[in-house]
Amino acid sequence: MYENMVTARHYEERLQEEYLEGKQPAFDISAGPIPGELHLAAGHEASGAGVCQHLRDDDTVTAPHRPHHIAIAKGVDLERMTAEIFGRETGLSGGKGGHMHLFDPDVNFACSGIIAEGCPPAVGAGLAAKKRHSDAVAVAFLGEGAIDQGAFLESLNLASVQNLPVVFVIEDNDWAISMPKERVTDVENGAQRADGFDLPGARVDADDAIAIYDAAGEAVRRARDGNGPTLLEVQVHRRMGHFMGDAEGYRPDADKNAAAKRDSIERLAADLRAHDVDDETIEELRSRAHERVEAAIEWAKEQPEPDPADAYEDVFSDPPSGATEGDRSVAETGGDD
Amino acid sequence: MAQQERERQTDRSLTMSRAIVEAIAHEMREDDDVFYMGEDVADYGGIFDSTAGLLEEFGHDRIMDVPISETAYIGAAVGAAQAGMRPIAELMFVDFFGVGMDQIYNQMAKNTYMSGGNVSVPMVLTAAVGGTYNDAAQHSQTLYGTFAHLPGMKVVVPSTAYDAKGLMHSAIRDDDPVVYLFHKRLMGIGWLPAPDGPKTGVPEEPYTIPFGEADVKREGADATVVTLGLHVHRALEAAESLADDGIDAEVIDLRTLVPLDIDTVRESVAKTGRLVVVDEDYRSYGVTGEIIARVAEDGLADLEAVERVAVPDVPIPYARAMETEVIPDAADIAAAVRNVRSNE
Numbered sequence: 001m002y003e004n005m006v007t008a009r010h011y012e013e014r015l016q017e018e019y020l021e022g023k024q025p026a027f028d029i030s031a032g033p034i035p036g037e038l039h040l041a042a043g044h045e046a047s048g049a050g051v052c053q054h055l056r057d058d059d060t061v062t063a064p065h066r067p068h069h070i071a072i073a074k075g076v077d078l079e080r081m082t083a084e085i086f087g088r089e090t091g092l093s094g095g096k097g098g099h100m101h102l103f104d105p106d107v108n109f110a111c112s113g114i115i116a117e118g119c120p121p122a123v124g125a126g127l128a129a130k131k132r133h134s135d136a137v138a139v140a141f142l143g144e145g146a147i148d149q150g151a152f153l154e155s156l157n158l159a160s161v162q163n164l165p166v167v168f169v170i171e172d173n174d175w176a177i178s179m180p181k182e183r184v185t186d187v188e189n190g191a192q193r194a195d196g197f198d199l200p201g202a203r204v205d206a207d208d209a210i211a212i213y214d215a216a217g218e219a220v221r222r223a224r225d226g227n228g229p230t231l232l233e234v235q236v237h238r239r240m241g242h243f244m245g246d247a248e249g250y251r252p253d254a255d256k257n258a259a260a261k262r263d264s265i266e267r268l269a270a271d272l273r274a275h276d277v278d279d280e281t282i283e284e285l286r287s288r289a290h291e292r293v294e295a296a297i298e299w300a301k302e303q304p305e306p307d308p309a310d311a312y313e314d315v316f317s318d319p320p321s322g323a324t325e326g327d328r329s330v331a332e333t334g335g336d337d
Numbered sequence: 338m339a340q341q342e343r344e345r346q347t348d349r350s351l352t353m354s355r356a357i358v359e360a361i362a363h364e365m366r367e368d369d370d371v372f373y374m375g376e377d378v379a380d381y382g383g384i385f386d387s388t389a390g391l392l393e394e395f396g397h398d399r400i401m402d403v404p405i406s407e408t409a410y411i412g413a414a415v416g417a418a419q420a421g422m423r424p425i426a427e428l429m430f431v432d433f434f435g436v437g438m439d440q441i442y443n444q445m446a447k448n449t450y451m452s453g454g455n456v457s458v459p460m461v462l463t464a465a466v467g468g469t470y471n472d473a474a475q476h477s478q479t480l481y482g483t484f485a486h487l488p489g490m491k492v493v494v495p496s497t498a499y500d501a502k503g504l505m506h507s508a509i510r511d512d513d514p515v516v517y518l519f520h521k522r523l524m525g526i527g528w529l530p531a532p533d534g535p536k537t538g539v540p541e542e543p544y545t546i547p548f549g550e551a552d553v554k555r556e557g558a559d560a561t562v563v564t565l566g567l568h569v570h571r572a573l574e575a576a577e578s579l580a581d582d583g584i585d586a587e588v589i590d591l592r593t594l595v596p597l598d599i600d601t602v603r604e605s606v607a608k609t610g611r612l613v614v615v616d617e618d619y620r621s622y623g624v625t626g627e628i629i630a631r632v633a634e635d636g637l638a639d640l641e642a643v644e645r646v647a648v649p650d651v652p653i654p655y656a657r658a659m660e661t662e663v664i665p666d667a668a669d670i671a672a673a674v675r676n677v678r679s680n681e
Contacts, residue, residue, distance in 0.1 A: 027528045035471030035657050087471070087656030098473040098655030113475040114433055115405045148404035149436070176405060178381035184404035245528045250380035308662035311654045 001053050001209060002272060002282070005045035005265050007289040008069035011078075012042045014297055015068070015085065019244050027245050033301070035087045036098055038244040041069040043207075043237040046264035047171045048073035050212030050234070051139060054220040060125035060138040062118030063111035065100045066171075070141055071111075076104040078292065082300035095306040096314065116142055116149035119168065123155045126164035126223070137165040137223040144233070145176020147190045156197040156231065165223035167216065170233040174259075177242040178250040194231040201231040207264035208235075210271055237262045340552065344499045347538030352525025354386035356498035356539045360505035361388070361425065363543050365395055368423060371509060372399040374410050375427030375463075384429055385465045385524050407437030411462065415445045418460035423509060431464040431518060432478045445514045446489030459512045461505075462490075467520040467567055467617060468664055470529055474652035477660075481565065481616065482623035484516045485594040491515045491548055492594040496523065496569035499537045500592055503546030510545065520567045520617075534570040549596035553605070557587035560674045561605040563628050564615035565591045568665065572615055575670035586674050594624065599631045603639070606632055610641040611677040615670055620647035642677035646670055 015038065022032030029037065041048075044066065052073035055061065063070040071081055077092065084091030085099045092104055100113035108125070112118050122140035129136040146152055147170060159166040170190040174181055187193065194201025202219070204211045212234045219230035237259040241248045248256065269282055351359070365371045372395075373388060379402040382389035392400045403410040407428060414426035428434060434441065441462065448456050468477030485492045491513055495501035501519065508515040523535040554569055555576050562572045569590045576586040587605050591597065606612050612632060614625040625645035633640060646665045654660050 028530055029528045030470040035655060035660075037472055037476070084655075087658075091656075093655075095656030095659060096474070096652075096654045098471070101473055101475065101655070113473070114436065117436075145405050148406045148409075150406065150408050151436070176376075177384075178377045178379075179402055179404075183402065305658050306654075306656050308658045311651055311659035311662045312649065315651050 001049045001213065002265075002268050003285045003289050004049040004052075004073045005209065005268065006286050007293060008045045008048060008072045009042060009265055010290050010293045011068060011072065012040045014293055016040060016244065018297065029245060034085060038099055039066040039242065040240050040244065041066045043173060043239040043259060043262075043264070044171055045069050046207050046209035046212050046268070047141070047169065047234045047236050050209045051167070051169055051216040053213055054217050055139065056136070057107045058134070058136045060108040060122060060136070061110075062122045062138070062140045063102075063109070064115065064118060064142055064146070065111070065113045066143070067100070067102055067111040071102055071104070071109055074109045075107045076102065076109050077106070078296040079299045080104070082296045083303045086300045086303070087305070088300060088303035089306040089310070090303045091300075094310060094314070116146040116152040118142065119152045119155035122166055122168075123159050123164060126159060126166040126229070127162065129165055130162070135165075135224045137167065137220055139167045139169060139220075141169045141171060143176060144170055144172040144174070144181050144190050145179065145184065146170075147193055148185055153193070156193065156199065156229070159229040160197045160199045163226075163228040165226070166229040167219045167223055168229065168231045169216070170231070171236050172233055173236045173238040174255070175238050175242070175251070190233040191231050199229050199231060201233070203233040203235075205235045207237060207262050207267060209264055209268045236264070340499065343540060344538035347540050349539065349541075350536050351498045351539040352531070353495065353498045353501045353519065353535045354389060354524040354526065356502040357387060357505050357519065358389055358391060359539070360502045360543065361509070362391060362394060364506065364509040365391075365399060370422040371425070372401065372422065373425045373427070374401040374403050374414060376403060376405055376429050378402060378427055383427065385519070385521050386526050387427060387463060387465070387519065387524070407433060408440055411437040412440035412444060414460045414462070415440060415448070415458055418458045418514070419448065419456055423459050425461040425463060425509065428462060428464040430476050431466045431480050432475050434464070434480065434483070442487045442489075446487055449513065450489060457512050458514045461508045461515045461517050463517045463519065465521050466518045467522055468653045468660060469522050469567070471655060471657050471660055473655035477653035479566070479617040479648075481518065481594055481618045482627075484518070485624070485627075486622075489514065490595060493517045493548065494565045494592065494594065495519065496554075496566055496590050496592070497535050497537045498539050500546060500552065500590070502539050503544050504548075504592065506543050507545040507548060511548070518566070522567050532570050534573065546592070548593045549598050550592065551598035551601040552590045552592055553587065553601065554590045555586070555588040557585040557609070559585045559609055560611040560613060560677055561587050561589060561602065561609045562613045562615060562670065562674065563589045563591065563602055565594070565624070566617060568615045568617055568670075571665065571667045572670050574667040575674065578667065578671050579674055584674060584678060597631070599628075602628060603632055603636045606636055607639045610639060611674075612640060612643045613670065613673045613677055614645045615665060615673075616645070616647040617664060618647060619650050620645065621650050623647065644673040644677050646673045
């Protein structure tokens with residue numbers, strides 16, 4: 001779990017460096033080696049790691065537009081994910097999706113760039129598991145700004161009335177772009193949304209990875225045992241702007257400073273030490289994570305750009321439905337994850 | 338006075354976003370019933386600067402940040418409009434229309450008709466459109482055709498600051514729902530540099546541009562290029578390069594899709610005989626097919642050659658090489674004009 005979190009943090013730091021290349025001194029979103037918008041999740045690591053630790057490859061995860069830490073924790077192929085973020089041919093989606101639209105069917109991971117829109121597909125994955133008598137579960141991650149969205153509320157209801165194995169995880173980082181949560185919702189605790197749908201709701205405060213792990217364990221077990229959905233809200237924090245290039249003019253300095261002090265990774269390291277894990281072991285985990293990130297970024301940057309003509313492929317499934325598995329050409333994959 | 342004359346006579350030039358904000362501020366000062374609702378429109382000033390500076394003058398009561406809940410707040414704008422107010426609701430990216438589309442096309446656009454004309458819905462729905470900055474399939478669509486296809490909405494697409502201001506005044510004063518689609522690449526945002534074209538002279542006093550009046554942005558005798566939004570500037574760039582080869586292209590900016598000024602297009606085609614329609618929206622079932630069909634319906638004999646330039650029917654890809662491939666550029670437009678002239 002600690003290694004996952006350190007990997008995610010270092011990954012974000014490296015992506016930030018790469019993203020800014022070619023965008024300075026004047027920030028131009030369409031310049032540099034990484035295309036488009038980039039939403040970094042530094043400060044969210046405890047959520048992805050604490051929840052996904054309980055999941056198997058056949059469990060489904062849907063992530064929102066800030067997906068990297070969740071993808072890493074779910075075991076998405078790091079090299080191919082990085083190549084996708086760099087818009088390369090061997091990326092997870094061949095360069096078509098980009099950082100908000102990462103799909104790795106090998107570990108049942110998907111994400112969407114539109115708020116709360118991952119919730120209904122997670123309900124669908126739970127429905128499929130139930131219909132097939134599998135004990136797989138689905139987890140939908142969303143931000144606290146998404147808890148007013150119809151797709152989320154309707155998903156809670158459908159999962160509840162169908163008693164589906166779904167865990168909804170609200171990552172509360174206090175900010176929906178420029179909007180502090182107290183200005184968009186009257187509930188202090190997003191998990192209270194569960195009350196209206198007759199399902200259990202729980203909240204974990206203070207960026208506490210171990211408490212998140214424990215609460216998620218209970219929710220995932222409940223889903224796996226056929227006892228229905230759970231709504232979990234976890235407190236994380238946003239160390240940066242909403243997206244790279246966001247100057248955060250709307251955000252008080254005090255809030256930024258407070259967020260910077262709330263470091264879930266340091267907190268977990270302290271917990272590990274308190275449980276007699278020595279510094280050498282912690283350092284070893286950290287350096288292994290860093291090496292893995294560097295290798296993924298190096299690999300991704302060496303990958304070829306897609307052929308412009310690739311843009312015309314994949315609008316529909318290829319081969320068309322009805323073709324046999326043997327007809328499917330196997331896409332080249334890279335890396336060792 | 339001709340429009341271009343007025344643009345030239347104005348000392349100050351504005352970016353498109355400043356021109357839009359100026360029109361909104363003026364209308365808000367004149368009429369207490371005008372207010373603005375959307376995500377990140379107040380303290381942030383709009384992700385694409387569509388409301389920059391309005392909060393300071395009008396406060397949170399009239400420049401309203403709302404929860405992320407398009408169904409609720411777009412629907413609330415419909416209700417407020419039916420109650421006689423003049424709301425402007427902003428959908429941050431047009432790609433998010435699906436979230437609140439039922440309120441848009443089943444209420445906003447239909448209530449006047451279903452009520453037999455007894456209810457009017459005087460609201461403006463603004464949204465950012467367009468790609469060209471590698472933001473992939475859920476944040477880069479243009480979707481002009483979607484809104485223009487469904488009856489009951491007027492659809493406005495400015496390409497310059499001058500037009501943007503006049504069209505916004507008209508939109509707010511209009512008694513019907515107006516969908517006002519601004520292209521991100523034209524707004525003049527610091528982090529998303531615009532081409533030179535959209536920043537124009539803008540008079541300080543309010544003025545309206547009537548809906549349903551296309552603007553001939555460049556006169557020419559050899560071929561008619563019809564387009565809108567960002568692609569007006571790409572068509573003008575293409576026309577300049579064609580002029581070097583002795584080809585004289587006329588560029589028509591539609592400015593509004595509903596109502597549509599087909600007469601200006603027909604008159605031009607009667608002169609040039611050749612039509613190229615350019616759109617940043619998808620090719621099939623869209624603006625390109627519509628314009629060509631309308632010209633053919635009444636002016637088939639004038640048409641010697643036709644071509645359309647649009648996004649092939651694929652979602653907008655992320656990687657730069659592929660996005661550049663699918664979004665038409667000036668070279669694509671110039672090639673199409675050369676093609677329609679090749680039968681001479």
